[in-house]
Amino acid sequence: MGIQTPNGFSLDNSGRRVVVDPVTRIEGHLRVEVNVDAQNVIRNAVSTGTMWRGIELILKGRDPRDAWAFTQRICGVCTGTHALTSVRAVENALGISIPENANTIRNIMQMALYVHDHLVHFYHLHALDWVDVVSALSADPKATSTLAQAISPWPLSSPGYFRDVQGRLKRFVESGQLGPFSNGYWGHPAYKLPPEANLMAVAHYLEALDFQKDIVKIHTVFGGKNPHPNWLVGGVPCAINVDGTGATGAINIERLNLVSDIINRSVTFVEQVYLPDLKAIAAFYKDWLYGGGLSGQSVLAYGDIPEHANDYSPASLQLPQGAIINGNLNEVLPIDLKDPAQIQEFVIHSWYKYPDEAHGLHPFDGVTVPNFDPKLTKGTRTDIQEIDESHKYSWIKAPRWRGHAMEVGPLARFVIGYAQNKPQFREPVEKLLHDLDVPVGALFSTLGRTAARGLECQWAAHELRRFQDKLVANIKAGDLATAYVEKWSPDSWPAKEVQGVGFTEAPRGALGHWVSIQGGRIDNYQCVVPTTWNGSPRDPAGNIGAFEAALLGTPMADPALPLEIIRTLHSFDPCLACSTHVMSPDGQDMATVTVR
Amino acid sequence: MTEDDSPGVPVPQVLILGIGNILWGDEGFGVRAAEAFHAAYETPRGAEVMDGGTQGLYLVQHVTAAGDLLVFDAIDYGLPPGTLHVVHGDEVPKFTGAKKLSLHQTGFQEVLSAADLLGRAPRRLALVGCQPLDLEAWGGALTDPVRAAIGPALAAAAAILAGWGVPLAPRRTPGAGLLGNDIDFLSYERRGVA
Numbered sequence: 001m002g003i004q005t006p007n008g009f010s011l012d013n014s015g016r017r018v019v020v021d022p023v024t025r026i027e028g029h030l031r032v033e034v035n036v037d038a039q040n041v042i043r044n045a046v047s048t049g050t051m052w053r054g055i056e057l058i059l060k061g062r063d064p065r066d067a068w069a070f071t072q073r074i075c076g077v078c079t080g081t082h083a084l085t086s087v088r089a090v091e092n093a094l095g096i097s098i099p100e101n102a103n104t105i106r107n108i109m110q111m112a113l114y115v116h117d118h119l120v121h122f123y124h125l126h127a128l129d130w131v132d133v134v135s136a137l138s139a140d141p142k143a144t145s146t147l148a149q150a151i152s153p154w155p156l157s158s159p160g161y162f163r164d165v166q167g168r169l170k171r172f173v174e175s176g177q178l179g180p181f182s183n184g185y186w187g188h189p190a191y192k193l194p195p196e197a198n199l200m201a202v203a204h205y206l207e208a209l210d211f212q213k214d215i216v217k218i219h220t221v222f223g224g225k226n227p228h229p230n231w232l233v234g235g236v237p238c239a240i241n242v243d244g245t246g247a248t249g250a251i252n253i254e255r256l257n258l259v260s261d262i263i264n265r266s267v268t269f270v271e272q273v274y275l276p277d278l279k280a281i282a283a284f285y286k287d288w289l290y291g292g293g294l295s296g297q298s299v300l301a302y303g304d305i306p307e308h309a310n311d312y313s314p315a316s317l318q319l320p321q322g323a324i325i326n327g328n329l330n331e332v333l334p335i336d337l338k339d340p341a342q343i344q345e346f347v348i349h350s351w352y353k354y355p356d357e358a359h360g361l362h363p364f365d366g367v368t369v370p371n372f373d374p375k376l377t378k379g380t381r382t383d384i385q386e387i388d389e390s391h392k393y394s395w396i397k398a399p400r401w402r403g404h405a406m407e408v409g410p411l412a413r414f415v416i417g418y419a420q421n422k423p424q425f426r427e428p429v430e431k432l433l434h435d436l437d438v439p440v441g442a443l444f445s446t447l448g449r450t451a452a453r454g455l456e457c458q459w460a461a462h463e464l465r466r467f468q469d470k471l472v473a474n475i476k477a478g479d480l481a482t483a484y485v486e487k488w489s490p491d492s493w494p495a496k497e498v499q500g501v502g503f504t505e506a507p508r509g510a511l512g513h514w515v516s517i518q519g520g521r522i523d524n525y526q527c528v529v530p531t532t533w534n535g536s537p538r539d540p541a542g543n544i545g546a547f548e549a550a551l552l553g554t555p556m557a558d559p560a561l562p563l564e565i566i567r568t569l570h571s572f573d574p575c576l577a578c579s580t581h582v583m584s585p586d587g588q589d590m591a592t593v594t595v596r
Numbered sequence: 597m598t599e600d601d602s603p604g605v606p607v608p609q610v611l612i613l614g615i616g617n618i619l620w621g622d623e624g625f626g627v628r629a630a631e632a633f634h635a636a637y638e639t640p641r642g643a644e645v646m647d648g649g650t651q652g653l654y655l656v657q658h659v660t661a662a663g664d665l666l667v668f669d670a671i672d673y674g675l676p677p678g679t680l681h682v683v684h685g686d687e688v689p690k691f692t693g694a695k696k697l698s699l700h701q702t703g704f705q706e707v708l709s710a711a712d713l714l715g716r717a718p719r720r721l722a723l724v725g726c727q728p729l730d731l732e733a734w735g736g737a738l739t740d741p742v743r744a745a746i747g748p749a750l751a752a753a754a755a756i757l758a759g760w761g762v763p764l765a766p767r768r769t770p771g772a773g774l775l776g777n778d779i780d781f782l783s784y785e786r787r788g789v790a
Contacts, residue, residue: 058619062778069777073619076650124653172713209710213657227651 007298007405007543009552012037013044013389018559020566030535030574033387034551036559045544045551046387048394049535049574056368059525064090064517065488067525068231071513074527075575076227080113080219081506082513082527083231089513090233093500094493099481102235103309104471105222108259109229110304110504111460111467112218115266117507118410118457119215119274121573123208126450129567130281131193131201134186137170139199147196151280154272156207165203185563192284201281204273211269214262221255235483240475256472263468267461270454278454279435282447286438291446291568293550297327298404299412300533302337302512304505305463312503318463319505320417320425325404329419335401337501337512340364345397345528347371349389349537352397358540360400363514364499366526389538398536398545399528407546408509408533409572411452415443428455446550449571490520497523506530508573531575547572610643610762611662611718612753615669615704617650618779621736622670622677622728628738628781629668629724629749634774636750638765640757647774655707660716664760666753669704670742671725678741679727682752688723722756724749737785 002012013035021031035044055074059067068086072079084106091098098106141163148157185191193201216226222238223229230237241250303321306312314321314334322332336342344360347353353371354361361367376391387393400406417425432451433440442448486492497518504511509530516524536545550568557564614630617623627647634645648655659665667688673681688708711717726749729739737743754764773780 055619066778069779070619073617073649073779076617076652077654079649079651120653168713168715206714209653209656209714212654216654216657227649227654228647 003542005538005544006541007294007549009544009549011044011544011552015043016559018556018562018565019386020562030569031387032547032551032565032569034565036556040556040559042551042554042556042565045548046389046393046537047535047545047547047569048387048537049396049531055527056366056525059522062522063490063520064093064515064522065233067513067515067522068233071527072228072231074529077117078113078506078508078511078575079228080109080223080231081504081511083229084110085502085504085506085511085513085527086515087231087233087502088504089500089502089515090517091500092502093498093515093517094233094487096234096487097310097484098235099479099484100309101240101471101474101479101482103306104467104474105236105238105482107305107467108464108471109219109222111464112215114460114507115270115457115464116212116215117573118453118460119208119270120212121507122274122278122450122454122457123205125573126567126570127201127205127277127281129563129570130191130285131198132186132188132191133169133198133202134173135191135193135195136199136202137166137173137195139166139195141166141199144196144199147280148200152272152276154276156203162199162203165206166199168206169202185561188561188563189557190288190563190567192288193281194284197280197284201277204277207273208269211265215266218259218262221251221259232483234485234488235481238482240480240482242475242480256468256475260468260472263461263464267458267465270458270461275454275458278451279432282436282451285447286436286442289438289442289445289447290554290564291550291571292444292448293548293552294405294407294546295411295415295448295550296441296444297325298401298406299324299415300335300401300406300408300510301413301416302335302503302505302510304503319413320420320422322416322420323401323404323406324416324419325402329415332416332419337503337514338364338499342402343399343512343528344403345399345532346539347392347397348540349392350394350397351392360398360539363501363512363526363528364516364524366514366524368526394535394537396532396535396537397528398539399532400539400543403539403541403543405536405539405543405545405549406533408530409449409452410456410507410509411443411449412509413505414452414455424459425455428458446568446571453573493517493520495519506575508575509533529575531572534572535574547574609661609663610640610666610757610760611658611664612643612645612666612757613648613655613658613668614646615648615650615655615667618775618784621730622726622739622742624738625670625726625728625742625745626668627775628743629726629746629753631774631781632746633668633750633753635770636767637754638767640762640764643762645774652704653707653710655704656710656714659707659711659718660714662718664720664762665718665722666756667704667721667723668749668753669723669725670728671723673725673727675727676741677727677729677739678745680745680748680752681725681727682756683723683725685721688721720760724752724756 015035015037017035019033030049033046034042037043068083071082071086074082142159144162145159219229220226239250300323301320303317303319305318306316308316323335340362346360348357351372353369414425499516502513512528514526534546554564614626616626618627639645726745729741
């Protein structure tokens with residue numbers, strides 16, 4: 001049956017249904033079902049997943065100065081960005097300001113996360129959607145060397161080096177322990193790279209794994225430890241003692257030099273390895289421009305990286321803020337996270353209960369009451385057999401901005417920055433489009449999302465340099481303040497209920513925390529995370545979210561081997577509440593596919 | 597990672613690592629066991645006790661840097677809830693799927709596997725696992741059978757470390773806990789609060 005959504009998509013669920021479900025014992029997680037037509041083109045898409053329902057229950061009654069420690073446990077990969085969002089929300093509620101150095105250090109922590117997360121995402125999750133590892137075994141190391149040297153001055157590029165990597169890979173595959181590479185769709189017709197490009201990418205996969213450990217040292221320097229660096233309401237928890245040889249944890253010249261050195265090496269790695277690989281891979285997939293979804297019509301960014309402490313205005317934020325709707329790139333609309341008419345969450349297709357489900361609720365008024373009805377869902381809470389998108393079908397709520405489903409993330413940020421004519425976003429996009437010889441419309445695609453992430457990684461590496469220089473200059477000018485403690489004591493807080501919002505741009509998109517504080521304790525706490533926006537189910541008007549929209553129209557070579565679906569979902573770098581996944585003796589197949 | 601204050605004297609480099617999500621019922625077993633280990637024993641010289649949370653692949657550098665690795669984690673061996681199960685060396689599963697939908701699904705098997713591929717797998721490896729009862733309680737605490745397994749898990753870990761030649765001494769003065777800011781075991785479950 002064909003239906004038309006208000007946001008402009010045609011859905012037809014009459015064809016064969018393909019179910020992609022990661023098998024975990026954890027409730028829900030991310031699961032996708034699509035219907036394909038007779039030509040195996042996706043005509044309907046339904047995504048469902050788990051979110052952190054219940055975080056407000058954990059936090060209710062706690063000291064707001066500790067909320068960051070809880071929220072950073074929501075997700076192991078996004079720890080810092082949840083912690084930062086939390087301290088900003090509490091500061092906003094209580095009217096606490098932070099020193100300039102604290103703002104700069106927080107920016108450095110956040111941008112180190114961008115570089116780290118984007119790099120790891122590309123090589124360790126997403127590259128294997130384009131790179132056929134098994135094909136790398138048949139590459140000619142000499143030709144691989146020629147290819148690598150043609151695209152980058154990166155020194156690790158000799159025939160001997162690639163022969164060595166190929167040998168390691170071969171022994172690894174032959175040992176029967178396929179590890180990270182097992183269970184892929186090797187040999188799938190949607191893979192287009194020649195063996196040499198595949199071998200080069202595998203070598204860089206290993207190099208990136210080795211290099212990422214250096215980037216997180218920035219978090220250790222400023223956050224005291226890694227994993228789980230420390231955060232502080234009112235500033236940052238590290239002291240500055242330039243002359244000291246290091247009272248434990250204090251920032252001295254040696255540590256500042258270490259950070260500086262890591263930043264320099266990050267710029268080099270991103271520009272000599274990541275971006276050349278991105279371009280080389282994209283050049284083979286120029287005709288695979290599916291997956292645009294909402295990116296060409298409705299995108300949202302809260303903005304981040306304030307140039308000046310305590311100034312979260314669009315002029316201060318170095319990552320763009322605003323909303324684009326109805327594909328009108330000529331107008332970037334202003335946003336207000338406290339306006340009850342702007343951000344609202346709907347639950348008509350989510351397993352929650354509202355008094356009136358035709359309407360949405362602003363996060364300050366947010367409630368999270370589970371409502372899983374087994375009569376309307378085939379299966380159990382933990383083992384969903386079949387999704388029926390006409391009823392409730394996801395643990396994710398459906399956030400909307402003024403009623404519009406929005407895409408968030410690196411591509412949304414670049415589209416908004418581009419529309420605002422900001423050269424730092426516009427120029428790299430135009431150069432990339434020119435180098436690849438593709439039109440601007442190519443940006444609105446799965447690969448466009450992947451490319452924006454790479455360009456943002458480069459932007460962040462250079463901004464790291466700028467903010468690090470700013471920190472050093474400020475310290476040399478004699479400003480050593482890293483925290484304001486005047487309002488640390490709850491005695492200094494307002495007695496009546498106060499509300500605050502904190503926002504960041506997480507690597508994967510706009511992240512907001514809304515907090516209400518009364519009598520020194522948390523009264524309500526709501527998080528709306530990037531994957532809630534992108535992975536949202538339908539709303540009462542029938543608008544579909546970014547994941548569902550991005551899958552429509554994609555042709556599949558073989559519905560039983562859904563590489564194309566995984567490719568597009570990976571391009572969003574989806575984040576769900578993290579578990580480590582229990583070990584089982586025979587390992588876990590991370591996805592099953594059913595075609596019926 | 598660890599500091600050897602007397603160069604020349606070989607000390608075993610041991611990482612005692614707890615992994616899991618403390619916000620998620622029995623998923624938190626590994627971190628809570630590491631926390632209890634840290635509270636019960638002085639950290640041996642050359643060793644480190646780490647709350648690894650759900651850092652997934654980001655733990656690889658800690659794993660490759662470790663000479664010996666002891667891991668506390670929830671396991672699924674189909675045993676009765678709260679049952680401890682210890683596995684050594686190659687019996688510890690190293691496996692992952694490239695079909696996972698999110699980087700956030702990186703299991704510890706993949707971390708071990710990546711360490712292997714980098715050619716820097718730990719020399720000795722042991723897993724002290726506990727079969728969970730409830731992995732679905734978001735915001736929930738450890739269930740009774742899993743909480744009861746923490747004491748025996750520490751005893752199992754102590755025996756393994758003794759076998760590796762790592763001496764253990766009970767903690768004399770309680771220092772700062774492994775987890776602060778109200779997410780330590782007692783505060784999280786509000787057992788320490790009236």
